[in-house]
Amino acid sequence: MTSNISAGVVSDFISEVKNQCSSSNSLLVKKAMLELLGGDNSCEGTFSKKVLSKCNEINCEQLNEILTTIKSKYDGSVIGR
Amino acid sequence: MKAMNLLVLVFTLFSINLVSAETSLNSLDERLTDLELKSITDRIKTDMELSSFYGNIQEKNSTVKDGEATHKITKNTFKIGFSGEVNKEVKLYSSFAVNHLGNDDFQTNKTPSFERTEGESGSRVLLRSAYFDYRPNRGPVILTMGRLPTTNGPPEHMRSSRSRQGTYPVTNYSLPLDGAALTVDWHNMLKTNFSLITRTVYTVGSGNYDADPNEGTRIDPKRPTEVTDSSVGFSQMLEIENRFSKGQRLLFIAQYSHYDFSAFRSAVTQGGILESAAQSNSTLAALMAANGGEDFNTYRLLADNKDMVKVRIATLYSEFQNMFGTRFDSYLSYTRSVTDPRANIKARVLASNNTNATLQALYPVGTEINLGGFLRSERAEGNRYLLGARYKFKKLDVGLEYVTSTGYAIQTDLYSDDFLHFGSYPGDIYHGYANYHLGKNFTLRAGHFSVEHYAVTRSVTTSDYFGRVHASYLGFNVSL
Numbered sequence: 001m002t003s004n005i006s007a008g009v010v011s012d013f014i015s016e017v018k019n020q021c022s023s024s025n026s027l028l029v030k031k032a033m034l035e036l037l038g039g040d041n042s043c044e045g046t047f048s049k050k051v052l053s054k055c056n057e058i059n060c061e062q063l064n065e066i067l068t069t070i071k072s073k074y075d076g077s078v079i080g081r
Numbered sequence: 082m083k084a085m086n087l088l089v090l091v092f093t094l095f096s097i098n099l100v101s102a103e104t105s106l107n108s109l110d111e112r113l114t115d116l117e118l119k120s121i122t123d124r125i126k127t128d129m130e131l132s133s134f135y136g137n138i139q140e141k142n143s144t145v146k147d148g149e150a151t152h153k154i155t156k157n158t159f160k161i162g163f164s165g166e167v168n169k170e171v172k173l174y175s176s177f178a179v180n181h182l183g184n185d186d187f188q189t190n191k192t193p194s195f196e197r198t199e200g201e202s203g204s205r206v207l208l209r210s211a212y213f214d215y216r217p218n219r220g221p222v223i224l225t226m227g228r229l230p231t232t233n234g235p236p237e238h239m240r241s242s243r244s245r246q247g248t249y250p251v252t253n254y255s256l257p258l259d260g261a262a263l264t265v266d267w268h269n270m271l272k273t274n275f276s277l278i279t280r281t282v283y284t285v286g287s288g289n290y291d292a293d294p295n296e297g298t299r300i301d302p303k304r305p306t307e308v309t310d311s312s313v314g315f316s317q318m319l320e321i322e323n324r325f326s327k328g329q330r331l332l333f334i335a336q337y338s339h340y341d342f343s344a345f346r347s348a349v350t351q352g353g354i355l356e357s358a359a360q361s362n363s364t365l366a367a368l369m370a371a372n373g374g375e376d377f378n379t380y381r382l383l384a385d386n387k388d389m390v391k392v393r394i395a396t397l398y399s400e401f402q403n404m405f406g407t408r409f410d411s412y413l414s415y416t417r418s419v420t421d422p423r424a425n426i427k428a429r430v431l432a433s434n435n436t437n438a439t440l441q442a443l444y445p446v447g448t449e450i451n452l453g454g455f456l457r458s459e460r461a462e463g464n465r466y467l468l469g470a471r472y473k474f475k476k477l478d479v480g481l482e483y484v485t486s487t488g489y490a491i492q493t494d495l496y497s498d499d500f501l502h503f504g505s506y507p508g509d510i511y512h513g514y515a516n517y518h519l520g521k522n523f524t525l526r527a528g529h530f531s532v533e534h535y536a537v538t539r540s541v542t543t544s545d546y547f548g549r550v551h552a553s554y555l556g557f558n559v560s561l
Contacts, residue, residue: 059328062327062403065328065330069244069245075128075162075164076164076212077230077244077245077246079212080224080225080262080264080280081264
């Protein structure tokens with residue numbers, strides 16, 4: 001199942017995106033996260049576009065995957081995470 | 082005078098800017114305070130998921146219906162989960178599921194059989210998980226207790242294009258288990274640049290109904306005070322996860338599980354007993370054919386020892402996403418199981434419902450049929466290999482899986498959301514699937530299974546039996 005968002009998800013998402021693209025701006029990544037969570041998983045939003053334009057390491061599907069995987073860490077599907 | 086006017090103008094503009102900045106700051110502060118209050122008052126988080134399958138299963142050389150059978154299947158599952166932070170060190174999780182399986186033979190189980198798998202074949206709400214995680218001082222050790230999330234594990238999420246749904250790989254074990262676990266996160270202690278987790282899980286439970294523990298037939302009528310022990314299990318997991326450049330992600334799990342299952346005092350099952358016996362008895366097979374190929378009797382299963390079976394299961398599982406920066410994912414699993422039966426199991430006829438008069442005369446109410454040991458009469462060993470790959474287009478994931486077995490591997494995916502449970506069939510299984518993402522958390526699914534098996538499991542025993550199964554399905558999954 002999906003999970004609601006906690007502070008850990010936000011910080012992990014920023015950390016993971018920065019891990020892939022060190023030049024990413026934290027506020028931009030947060031805004032992109034808001035767009036993805038709001039339903040725009042095709043990265044057509046202003047901030048998702050900006051994050052991806054400055055990061056050739058990942059594409060839109062991978063950005064969504066990172067968010068999905070991190071969210072699942074906090075949804076209680078796995079013991080002790 | 083001009084200079085004075087200019088000074089007044091500058092001062093006025095400056096004052097307006099100050100007022101404007103203060104208003105903006107107040108507005109920002111108010112919004113932040115609202116957000117903080119909201120995050121504190123939203124103590125319980127809720128999530129939901131609805132999934133459905135529609136399809137049919139064709140059996141060639143089936144054990145029922147004169148060797149060939151087609152079943153139309155619908156399967157609807159609804160799950161709801163709640164979670165929340167009790168404090169900075171304790172988190173509480175729970176999830177419930179209701180699952181309705183229907184086909185052209187039945188709509189739902191009239192008589193419950195095994196409580197813990199009932200969620201897969203009935204309409205009742207089942208508690209999938211209810212547990213807490215306690216992480217003292219936000220350190221590396223996490224204590225978990227309650228009904229643990231030990232169902233729907235990897236690679237079920239790969240073939241359904243979701244995030245990971247459970248702790249144990251379904252190729253190792255999948256049932257809702259009550260118990261305690263100790264997880265150690267070694268990442269910070271060893272300063273590794275990848276996630277390294279070990280997990281020790283102790284589980285306890287029994288196959289009896291919680292609602293009527295006093296009922297049923299005791300194992301040994303000569304010792305009526307003796308009751309069945311609880312089934313006990315230990316599982317040790319090692320989990321490594323790493324992310325590389327270009328979105329690459331590698332997950333590796335090694336798990337060894339050791340279960341001592343106690344015997345059921347009584348378990349009621351519908352049919353399946355004479356079908357198994359007919360596979361090695363041509364006279365009975367002819368009588369079964371005259372009975373429409375199915376066994377309509379109701380049986381009570383009895384065991385002559387408190388310990389029913391000892392099971393050891395070892396699994397190596399890995400998944401590699403976005404391999405080498407491509408859109409390919411792969412997942413592999415190897416499982417070896419050893420099953421040591423400790424009890425002889427009998428089926429007693431509770432209700433004689435077969436239409437054939439000779440069958441009725443041969444198996445009247447009270448007749449006991451010897452089934453031998455759990456799974457097989459002797460120690461059973463088996464291996465199961467799974468190889469899966471998928472390619473992700475922009476909105477479409479297309480995958481292929483191959484499963485093959487040797488020997489008599491125990492069925493591990495007892496609790497699974499799959500249309501067909503892989504572990505039910507010793508033999509070769511091919512599964513092709515496509516998942517189309519209509520939008521965020523809304524996926525359409527389609528797939529086809531092709532199975533060639535050399536044995537079948539009916540009730541609690543596995544018999545040698547060659548057959549083919551083809552299954553196709555359409556479905557959807559929507560979650561919030």
